[in-house]
Amino acid sequence: MAARIPPPSPEYLQFLSPYAPGIVELALATRRLVLEEAPGAVELIYDAYNAVVAGYSFTGRPSEAFIHIPVYANWVNLGFHRGSELDDPAGVLQGSGRWVRHIRIAQPADLDRPMVRAFVQAAVARAKRPDAAAAKSVKKGQSVVHAIYPKRRRPK
Numbered sequence: 659m660a661a662r663i664p665p666p667s668p669e670y671l672q673f674l675s676p677y678a679p680g681i682v683e684l685a686l687a688t689r690r691l692v693l694e695e696a697p698g699a700v701e702l703i704y705d706a707y708n709a710v711v712a713g714y715s716f717t718g719r720p721s722e723a724f725i726h727i728p729v730y731a732n733w734v735n736l737g738f739h740r741g742s743e744l745d746d747p748a749g750v751l752q753g754s755g756r757w758v759r760h761i762r763i764a765q766p767a768d769l770d771r772p773m774v775r776a777f778v779q780a781a782v783a784r785a786k787r788p789d790a791a792a793a794k795s796v797k798k799g800q801s802v803v804h805a806i807y808p809k810r811r812r813p814k
Contacts, residue, residue, distance in 0.1 A: 667803075670703050673705040685734050691775065698716065702720055711729070717788045724786075725738060725781050733762050736778070738758065738760065739781075741758055742756065746759070
């Protein structure tokens with residue numbers, strides 16, 4: 659039996675409301691894929707300057723997030739915090755920094771590529787889990803708004 663995916667929080671849906679319906683659908687479909695592979699992950703939401711971002715962490719700590727989904731005006735990225743450590747012989751992951759890599763999701767079919775789910779599974783497998791004592795305080799599947807930026811350079 660598959661884990662139940664919690665619905666998006668009202669705040670997240672509100673932050674996404676200025677975006678075109680197709681972009682909102684891409685964001686929600688990407689979220690669904692991540693939560694299918696990472697049941698119980700804490701969703702960390704940012705209404706930021708350039709994008710609305712949902713990050714995912716099993717500990718609830720932003721510094722231990724393993725995947726993030728920034729939503730832009732014309733696409734969604736599926737980002738991997740330690741993506742440079744993921745096996746990527748075909749060079750699918752984009753980015754040249756020390757750690758972060760991403761896949762651009764511009765249409766629903768992009769999520770159907772098998773390697774997309776494989777990268778999510780690999781990131782989940784490497785994600786830090788809370789120790790036994792800390793696990794008691796982590797609210798699995800919780801959605802937490804971490805920041806709301808007053809200035810925005812994105813759909814308003």
